[in-house]
Amino acid sequence: MASSASLPSRTWQFLTLRRGGKRWHWTDLFTYGYLGLGIFLMFGPVVWLVLSSFKTPAGLLEFPPTWAPLGQVVVEVEGYKKPLPMYRVTMEDGTTKDLAQIRRIGIISQMLDPADPSTKYKIPIKQREPIREFRMAWENYLDPLERFNFLSYLTNSVIVTTLATLITLLINSMAAFGLSIYEFKGRNAVMLFVIGTLMIPITVILVPVYLVVTELGMVNSLWAVILPGAATPTGVFLLRQYMLTIPRDLIEASRMDKATEWQVYWRVVLPLAMPAVAVLAIFSIMWRWNEFLWPLIVLNRSEVYTLQVGLNAFQGELDVQWHYILAMTVVTLIPVVVVFAFLQKFITTGIASSGMK
Amino acid sequence: MTEIALKNVYKAFDSVEVLHGIDLQVQSGQFVVFVGPSGCGKSTLLRIIAGLEEVTSGDVEIDGEVVNNVAASERGLAMVFQSYALYPHMTVYQNMAFGLENSRMPRDEINQRVSKAAEMLQITDYLKRRPKALSGGQRQRVAIGRAIVREPKAFLFDEPLSNLDAELRVTMRKELAALHANIGGTMIYVTHDQTEAMTLADQIVVLNQGRVEQAGPPLELYNTPQNLFVAGFIGSPRMNIVQAQLARKGEQWILKSGQTEIMINSLPDLVEGEACSFGIRPEHIKLANADDADASVIVELTEQLGGETYIYCRSEDLGAFNVHQAGQIPVKRGEPLHLNFERSSLHLFDKNGKVLANGLG
Numbered sequence: 001m002a003s004s005a006s007l008p009s010r011t012w013q014f015l016t017l018r019r020g021g022k023r024w025h026w027t028d029l030f031t032y033g034y035l036g037l038g039i040f041l042m043f044g045p046v047v048w049l050v051l052s053s054f055k056t057p058a059g060l061l062e063f064p065p066t067w068a069p070l071g072q073v074v075v076e077v078e079g080y081k082k083p084l085p086m087y088r089v090t091m092e093d094g095t096t097k098d099l100a101q102i103r104r105i106g107i108i109s110q111m112l113d114p115a116d117p118s119t120k121y122k123i124p125i126k127q128r129e130p131i132r133e134f135r136m137a138w139e140n141y142l143d144p145l146e147r148f149n150f151l152s153y154l155t156n157s158v159i160v161t162t163l164a165t166l167i168t169l170l171i172n173s174m175a176a177f178g179l180s181i182y183e184f185k186g187r188n189a190v191m192l193f194v195i196g197t198l199m200i201p202i203t204v205i206l207v208p209v210y211l212v213v214t215e216l217g218m219v220n221s222l223w224a225v226i227l228p229g230a231a232t233p234t235g236v237f238l239l240r241q242y243m244l245t246i247p248r249d250l251i252e253a254s255r256m257d258k259a260t261e262w263q264v265y266w267r268v269v270l271p272l273a274m275p276a277v278a279v280l281a282i283f284s285i286m287w288r289w290n291e292f293l294w295p296l297i298v299l300n301r302s303e304v305y306t307l308q309v310g311l312n313a314f315q316g317e318l319d320v321q322w323h324y325i326l327a328m329t330v331v332t333l334i335p336v337v338v339v340f341a342f343l344q345k346f347i348t349t350g351i352a353s354s355g356m357k
Numbered sequence: 358m359t360e361i362a363l364k365n366v367y368k369a370f371d372s373v374e375v376l377h378g379i380d381l382q383v384q385s386g387q388f389v390v391f392v393g394p395s396g397c398g399k400s401t402l403l404r405i406i407a408g409l410e411e412v413t414s415g416d417v418e419i420d421g422e423v424v425n426n427v428a429a430s431e432r433g434l435a436m437v438f439q440s441y442a443l444y445p446h447m448t449v450y451q452n453m454a455f456g457l458e459n460s461r462m463p464r465d466e467i468n469q470r471v472s473k474a475a476e477m478l479q480i481t482d483y484l485k486r487r488p489k490a491l492s493g494g495q496r497q498r499v500a501i502g503r504a505i506v507r508e509p510k511a512f513l514f515d516e517p518l519s520n521l522d523a524e525l526r527v528t529m530r531k532e533l534a535a536l537h538a539n540i541g542g543t544m545i546y547v548t549h550d551q552t553e554a555m556t557l558a559d560q561i562v563v564l565n566q567g568r569v570e571q572a573g574p575p576l577e578l579y580n581t582p583q584n585l586f587v588a589g590f591i592g593s594p595r596m597n598i599v600q601a602q603l604a605r606k607g608e609q610w611i612l613k614s615g616q617t618e619i620m621i622n623s624l625p626d627l628v629e630g631e632a633c634s635f636g637i638r639p640e641h642i643k644l645a646n647a648d649d650a651d652a653s654v655i656v657e658l659t660e661q662l663g664g665e666t667y668i669y670c671r672s673e674d675l676g677a678f679n680v681h682q683a684g685q686i687p688v689k690r691g692e693p694l695h696l697n698f699e700r701s702s703l704h705l706f707d708k709n710g711k712v713l714a715n716g717l718g
Binding site: 247249250252253254255256257258259260263267268271272276 | 363407408410428429430431434435436438439440442443444445455456459460503505
């Protein structure tokens with residue numbers, strides 16, 4: 001059996017599993033090809049994002065683009081404020097020389113030899129090649145975190161996500177409890193009404209909700225982001241469907257056990273609905289972490305920015321700081337990826353039982 | 358000690374009436390069994406007493422107090438469910454303590470009560486386990502334990518043994534009887550199994566289609582059924598019931614079914630030519646010689662159990678007919694059998710199924 005084999009060989013065995021048995025069938029090749037394409041389509045952009053986030057601004061603008069974060073070698077030369085980029089130049093006599101570029105005028109670039117700064121050369125740009133080395137531009141990450149207050153954006157995002165998720169879980173589960181455990185006239189109508197709100201896109205209610213939030217004086221506070229989205233129809237639906245599957249006998253048994261309705265909810269129904277609550281928690285975390293439009297509208301001061309809004313701040317009308325955007329996008333991705341990696345089983349159950357993402 | 362009374366209780370689910378005026382008195386300390394075929398309303402009746410269903414009309418009284426509008430949690434009753442309804446996320450201990458915690462009992466007393474009940478039910482070793490890790494019988498005990506620790510006014514059991522296998526059912530049945538003898542509370546027990554009813558009850562209430570057919574001690578129901586339904590329902594194997602006609606041969610009254618004629622003593626209300634039915638339990642039939650037999654049948658199947666024999670027969674006049682004899686009776690399929698009916702155990706019913714006489718001595 002494979003159990004005695006080492007981990008890499010077992011992994012390889014798994015990755016080359018074939019239909020039926022030993023020989024490669026064309027469907028095997030097709031399947032692996034299809035899966036490979038899928039991985040490339042979905043994972044490719046992420047990989048490119050991470051690699052690009054380590055590129056310098058110059059490296060990002062380079063055409064044709066490179067996969068790896070290659071940075072041009074630069075040298076400090078006395079008498080010049082900025083470090084000068086290095087090029088490998090083919091001289092007229094056919095020899096090659098490593099020169100630093102001072103400036104470029106049209107198709108001619110002015111260069112000098114760092115070893116001998118006094119001699120200047122005029123070289124047509126066709127004859128030079130940038131000298132590149134593999135270099136991780138950590139400053140893409142460090143600068144925003146240090147200079148642009150990104151840590152406080154991160155804190156805000158964490159506060160919003162945690163608080164909003166807790167509130168969402170509490171009130172959604174209470175609504176679901178009411179709509180699943182009690183039988184009353186119009187229960188299904190209420191449920192339909194809740195589900196119906198799914199059909200209203202947020203853009204439609206943006207203005208009225210903004211007015212409500214302003215009236216309550218919550219603009220520019222995190223509560224403005226936390227509260228309006230706390231009751232989600234998806235969450236109520238998901239939890240209610242799950243609670244409907246809890247045997248009625250248990251509810252009745254707890255009532256016979258002198259439990260108040262709150263105790264029935266808190267001590268019996270909620271613990272039993274934990275799998276669904278976990279699914280909703282994951283969804284809520286992902287929704288809140290990635291939320292952009294609403295925070296952008298209600299949060300106008302940079303102290304209360306969440307990560308997503310903070311990211312947007314790097315995007316000016318004339319100047320887009322791609323290197324910061326890319327790096328901070330990676331930072332914002334990390335928590336969601338971690339949540340997903342550890343709890344993907346719950347997420348798939350959630351999607352399977354609610355049909356929503 | 359608790360008395361429970363039902364007064365003219367009606368129950369309808371939307372337009373479907375399931376209980377049609379139930380009057381019932383449960384004496385303090387009695388073990389009362391509601392028995393009837395499925396769908397007869399016995400579980401509904403129990404749930405009405407528990408407070409889990411509301412009555413459509415009529416009164417439920419506990420100790421003389423009308424409790425129609427008292428919530429289940431306030432009635433002070435404990436119920437054991439058919440599915441046990443143990444909280445799967447709690448340990449056995451927590452399951453048993455839940456009801457006590459809800460009534461804000463001090464920790465020490467909870468501990469004391471739970472361990473006492475656990476000892477009585479021999480589940481002390483499982484107190485830390487979850488219900489999932491218990492067998493059916495153990496779950497059953499926990500469910501009963503959860504009721505006992507509450508020291509309720511009365512215990513309600515909703516078919517508690519129906520999920521157990523046959524052997525365990527017999528064991529648990531004995532334990533329940535012992536439990537009742539031990540703690541002596543008022544107990545109401547619902548079952549569709551007449552053997553359970555006969556063995557456990559002080560008082561059996563036979564329900565059929567939302568009505569009480571007869572209520573009384575087990576042997577009273579066995580010996581003097583008031584109608585055809587009770588006669589057929591109580592007793593295992595079932596009483597043989599034969600459609601017949603009242604006839605007279607001179608001064609002698611006879612029950613006539615086809616060619617079979619059974620002579621009986623006169624009774625006050627007999628009408629000649631009236632349709633009727635008579636019943637005789639398989640255990641009250643004697644084997645006889647051809648010349649002095651009441652009826653003759655053909656053997657279809659025999660079950661030899663060693664100590665006793667069940668003989669399943671058939672005849673044109675009597676239809677399917679079962680005989681139960683002590684000891685070993687060497688009869689074979691297809692053999693004729695001549696039967697004699699003990700007149701003192703013959704039950705006569707009129708055409709509406711109401712009893713005319715229990716015993717035609």
